[in-house]
Amino acid sequence: MDLESVERLLGSVSLFDQLRPDELARIAPRFQLLELGEGQALEVGDAPCEQRLLILLSGGAQLEVTLGGRALRSSLDPGDRFGDMALVSGHPRPFRMVARRPSVLAAIDRAGLERLLHDFPAVALPLAGELSSELRARNDAVRQLLELHAERFPADELASAVAERRRVLSRQRATVRRLAPRALFRRLVVEPEADPPFWMLVGFVVALALARLTVFLILHYHLEAQLFALVPGKDSNPVHVHHFNYGLLLVAAAGLAALFPLGRRALRVLAFSFGAGCGLVFDEFALFWNLNPEYARASSLVASAIAAAVLAQLVYFGRFWHALARRGWRGLRGWR
Amino acid sequence: MAVSRGPADPRLEVLRRVGFLAVLEDQALAEVCARSRRVRYRPGERILGELESGAEVFVVLEGRVEVSVESGAGDRYRLSELEAGAAFGEMSSLTGELHSASVDALTEVEALVIPDSEFDRLRERRPEVAVALVRLLGERLAGAERTVDELLDGRAREGVALPAGGARLRRGSISRAWRELVVNRRRDLGFLAFAGFVATLLLVRALVYLSFRLGVMASDLLRGAYLTGFALLGLSAASSLLTFRDPARRVIALAYGIACALILNELGVTLAFDIFFKDIHTADPTVPFDIERLYRRTEPMRAVLVALLVLVQAAYLRRFYRRAGFVLATRTRRLWARLCGG
Numbered sequence: 001m002d003l004e005s006v007e008r009l010l011g012s013v014s015l016f017d018q019l020r021p022d023e024l025a026r027i028a029p030r031f032q033l034l035e036l037g038e039g040q041a042l043e044v045g046d047a048p049c050e051q052r053l054l055i056l057l058s059g060g061a062q063l064e065v066t067l068g069g070r071a072l073r074s075s076l077d078p079g080d081r082f083g084d085m086a087l088v089s090g091h092p093r094p095f096r097m098v099a100r101r102p103s104v105l106a107a108i109d110r111a112g113l114e115r116l117l118h119d120f121p122a123v124a125l126p127l128a129g130e131l132s133s134e135l136r137a138r139n140d141a142v143r144q145l146l147e148l149h150a151e152r153f154p155a156d157e158l159a160s161a162v163a164e165r166r167r168v169l170s171r172q173r174a175t176v177r178r179l180a181p182r183a184l185f186r187r188l189v190v191e192p193e194a195d196p197p198f199w200m201l202v203g204f205v206v207a208l209a210l211a212r213l214t215v216f217l218i219l220h221y222h223l224e225a226q227l228f229a230l231v232p233g234k235d236s237n238p239v240h241v242h243h244f245n246y247g248l249l250l251v252a253a254a255g256l257a258a259l260f261p262l263g264r265r266a267l268r269v270l271a272f273s274f275g276a277g278c279g280l281v282f283d284e285f286a287l288f289w290n291l292n293p294e295y296a297r298a299s300s301l302v303a304s305a306i307a308a309a310v311l312a313q314l315v316y317f318g319r320f321w322h323a324l325a326r327r328g329w330r331g332l333r334g335w336r
Numbered sequence: 337m338a339v340s341r342g343p344a345d346p347r348l349e350v351l352r353r354v355g356f357l358a359v360l361e362d363q364a365l366a367e368v369c370a371r372s373r374r375v376r377y378r379p380g381e382r383i384l385g386e387l388e389s390g391a392e393v394f395v396v397l398e399g400r401v402e403v404s405v406e407s408g409a410g411d412r413y414r415l416s417e418l419e420a421g422a423a424f425g426e427m428s429s430l431t432g433e434l435h436s437a438s439v440d441a442l443t444e445v446e447a448l449v450i451p452d453s454e455f456d457r458l459r460e461r462r463p464e465v466a467v468a469l470v471r472l473l474g475e476r477l478a479g480a481e482r483t484v485d486e487l488l489d490g491r492a493r494e495g496v497a498l499p500a501g502g503a504r505l506r507r508g509s510i511s512r513a514w515r516e517l518v519v520n521r522r523r524d525l526g527f528l529a530f531a532g533f534v535a536t537l538l539l540v541r542a543l544v545y546l547s548f549r550l551g552v553m554a555s556d557l558l559r560g561a562y563l564t565g566f567a568l569l570g571l572s573a574a575s576s577l578l579t580f581r582d583p584a585r586r587v588i589a590l591a592y593g594i595a596c597a598l599i600l601n602e603l604g605v606t607l608a609f610d611i612f613f614k615d616i617h618t619a620d621p622t623v624p625f626d627i628e629r630l631y632r633r634t635e636p637m638r639a640v641l642v643a644l645l646v647l648v649q650a651a652y653l654r655r656f657y658r659r660a661g662f663v664l665a666t667r668t669r670r671l672w673a674r675l676c677g678g
Contacts, residue, residue, distance in 0.1 A: 088474035091481040117470065121463030124470045128459075131473035132427040138480035139436050143405050145487035146413060153662060160666040166488050194433040195389050196577045224615070235611040236623060245607060248569065248599065255573025255592050256650060259525040259585065261406045264434060267387060271577050278570060288566070291559075291625075293610040294617065318389070319452070 001057060001104045003028050009057045010106065012079050014130075014177070018122050030116060031106035036061070036099035044083070046094040052107045055081040059103025064096040065174035070167070072174040075100070081177045085134050087113055088127065093173055130177070137172055140263065141165065188316075196271035197314035203275025204282075204311055208304055211243055211283040215295060242287055247280025275311070282307050350397050351448070353421030356468040357395075368458065372450045377441035384425060385580040386438040391429040391452035396422050399445035405437050417442065426469065429455045438580075517652070523582075525589040526651035532593025533647055537640065540601050548628060555627045558602050565598025593647070600640050604633035 007024040010016050010031075016024060036042060036059070044050050056076045063074045063082055076082070076097075086093040087110050097105070108116065117124050148161050192198040218227050229241040254274040262270070282304040286297035313321060348365045351357050357365065374397070377383055384390060386405060396418055403415045403424070415437060418424065428435050429452050450458075459466045521527035540561055547554040572591040579585060599606070608630055614620045649657065 085477065088470060089477040089481060090474065091478045117467050121467045124463055124466035125459055128466050128469040128473060129430045131470060131477060132430040133433070135473055135477045135480055136427060136431070136433060136436055138477060138484055142480060142483050142487065143413075143436075145484065149487065150413065151659070151662075153659070156670075157663050157666040160670050161662070162488060164666075164669065169484060169488070191432055194431065200574070200577070233611075235608075237611045237614065237620060239608045240610055241607065242610075248566070251569055251573050252596060252599075255569065255576050256529070256646070258573065258576035259529065259589055259592065260650075260654065262387065264387070264436075267434070267577065274573055274577060277573075281566070281570075288562070288606050288609075291605070291609045293613050293615075319391075 001033065006031070006033070006057060006106065009078065010055070013055055013081060014126050015081075015084070015123055018125065019120065023120055023122075027116060027120060030112055031055075031108050033057075034105040034107055036097075036103045036105065038099055038101050041096055041098045042105070043096050044094060046092040048090055048092055048110070050094075051083060051086045051092055052109055053081060053083045053087050053113060054097065055079070055106040057104045057106055060100040061103050061105070062098045062100055063174070063176055064098065065093065065170070066095075070170060072170055074174060074176045076176055079178070084113075084127070084177065085131070088131060095174075141169055141172075144263075192315050195315070195318070196267055197311060197318060199268045199271035200275035200278070201308070201311040201315050203272040203277075204279040204308060205275075207247070207276035207279025208283050208308075211280055215283075219295070240293070242284050242293075244281045244284040244288060247277040247283075250274070250277030251281065252277075278307060279304075350421050351395060354395055354423045355472045356423070356426070356465050359464045359468050360462065364462065368450060368454065369448065371454045372448050375447050375449050377445040377447065379441055379443055381441045381445075382581055383439040383441060383445070383447065384435050386436065387434045387580045389428075389432075389434050389578075390425070391432060391455075393423060393425045393429050393450040393452075393455050394439070395448040395450065396420050397446045397448055399441060399443040401445055401447075402440050402442050403437050404440070426455070427473075430469070521651065523586060524651060525585055526647065526654060528586055528589035529593035529596075530644075530647040530651045532590040533597045533643065534593075536594040536597035537601055540598060544601070544631065548631075554631075558605055558627055558631060561598045562602040562606055565595045565602070568592075568595035569599060596643055596647075597640075600636055600643055602631065603636040603639050605630045607635055608633055 003025075007021070007028045010028060011019070011021070011024050016027065019027065034042065034054075042054075044052055044054075056078055058078055060078075061076045063076055065072045082095065082097075083093070085091075090110075117127075145162070145165060148158060148165070153161070189198075218224060230238040231241060232238045250273050254270045254277060258267070258270050258274075283300060284295070285303035286300040287293055287295070289299060289303075290297070348362060348369070351365050351368065357368065360368070377399075383394060383401060398420055401418050401422075401424075403418060404412050405415060406412050418439075424439055425435070427433070459469070518527075544554065544557060544561075547557050568591050572588050572595055575588045576585065576592065579588065605627060610616075612620055612623050612625045619625070
């Protein structure tokens with residue numbers, strides 16, 4: 001593989017995508033190029049000096065990480081990498097990489113990476129971000145394990161839960177870094193997805209779209225009697241349980257669960273449920289506003305658009321509004 | 337919390353002790369000081385809360401702070417204590433993720449708050465800060481990996497449980513029951529939601545009863561009550577997902593209980609209003625629209641009973657359910673593994 005192709009491929013890896021072409025040309029020769037034939041394996045042991053950052057430049061490979069006596073496999077495509085966390089933390093992670101087809105890998109050891117960081121400190125920016133995410137996952141694991149030990153659960157259950165955590169951690173430690181997503185996708189999806197409002201917006205849009213589509217299909221094909229939840233009673237007309245009631249139930253359940261301590265993942269699930277619940281409620285806004293079952297009213301759409309706009313502001317301009325509110329609050333206090 | 341924007345910070349010496357700022361020379365440190373704000377916190381005041389979003393970086397200039405996390409059962413565990421020269425919040429600034437622990441002032445604390453934009457600018461203009469951060473985070477990651485391995489191998493490192501206010505054991509009496517069931521739980525979120533629910537339910541039922549008896553504004557009152565309930569439920573549920581400060585969450589829990597009561601009390605109205613319509617396009621002329629008839633349907637009472645049951649469980653029995661759920665889940669997982677293995 002010629003150096004120009006290596007430079008081009010390194011430029012698509014998130015660690016190096018901020019470098020200029022001339023800088024890429026200067027870092028490319030620092031990598032050792034390894035060629036693996038189909039089925040050929042590369043082993044990296046648990047000695048710190050053996051640790052390598054490996055970036056797959058072409059072909060395809062399978063990564064095998066053995067942790068706690070269990071082998072975990074992931075496949076690598078061009079641009080994917082593994083080994084940087086072990087290299088930076090000095091906590092070795094032995095692994096084996098087997099080529100699925102003829103492949104070329106770029107490899108760099110700890111000393112090489114240190115020199116690279118010294119000469120091209122811009123590489124440290126994305127690396128620090130990735131390290132933070134990794135460290136956060138470990139801190140979560142420490143916390144969960146501390147809780148398990150502190151709760152004094154029965155010994156069998158504790159052992160079983162610790163084994164489960166071990167499996168989850170092994171999967172995290174064997175995670176392959178994928179090729180960097182495109183800038184727009186990263187700005188719109190990857191960056192805001194850590195915050196609950198993003199999941200609220202996703203839940204809202206998904207539920208609203210599904211509800212609109214379902215009701216449209218039911219009304220279009222006259223399936224009301226079969227598919228609407230109609231509960232007969234002593235009245236001449238049955239009670240139709242409108243889907244805003246299911247939405248309210250979802251919002252209430254998410255709100256109650258969120259009052260008690262949560263993990264980050266649970267928070268995202270609850271934020272999604274909340275958004276989905278709001279989507280169902282706003283889809284039938286006109287119904288409960290007017291106490292009239294006429295579905296096709298513009299006020300539902302207007303209310304839904306306003307709710308979606310508020311959520312989008314929270315997701316993409318949350319910091320701006322927060323800063324504005326803080327400045328306003330300070331001004332108010334000063335005025336008083 | 338008192339905020340002041342210092343002219344030139346005399347404590348550059350403290351900033352030089354912060355690992356990732358130590359690489360900067362005095363002039364750059366002075367610039368960081370000038371672009372940041374100094375904030376004072378009183379003992380016990382929360383500086384940042386677990387699961388809150390926020391991307392500012394804090395440097396302790398004076399005093400001591402405590403880093404702690406809350407367990408699923410509601411206990412608080414102290415992770416560490418930080419003194420002058422320590423920094424926190426830099427991970428959230430790097431990733432934009434939510435804070436993974438709470439930080440509270442143990443003494444009078446003076447902190448330098450570096451805005452996210454300034455920290456971004458600093459990392460981009462002075463990449464050696466990012467390199468120092470990589471080294472610092474690498475060391476922390478290695479430490480966390482070692483701790484995880486120790487804990488997985490059963491060498492439990494005890495988190496220091498912070499003292500929780502508990503009732504002294506005394507003989508059974510009504511006053512003890514009152515103290516344990518109400519007074520000691522007055523800050524518990526589940527209890528506040530329950531209390532808000534019961535109080536609002538009684539109040540609204542009394543108001544609606546009076547308005548029907550006097551024949552004034554009954555339909556406006558009912559419509560106002562359920563619409564307020566919808567809005568309050570949405571706002572309180574959203575806030576509970578976005579705010580993690582204790583005083584704010586107590587207000588949120590109360591609002592949540594009030595919202596549930598307002599909605600469930602008028603459930604007959606919002607659930608069955610279309611019994612007066614033949615279909616979604618035609619009002620049924622044989623059944624005149626009567627909001628009092630809707631209000632007197634029996635569904636609300638059943639729903640209120642279910643809600644009371646859920647809120648009582650949430651207020652008094654959630655620890656039991658958590659333990660029971662944990663044991664059940666692990667036993668099911670073991671049984672499943674045995675079945676799959678077999």
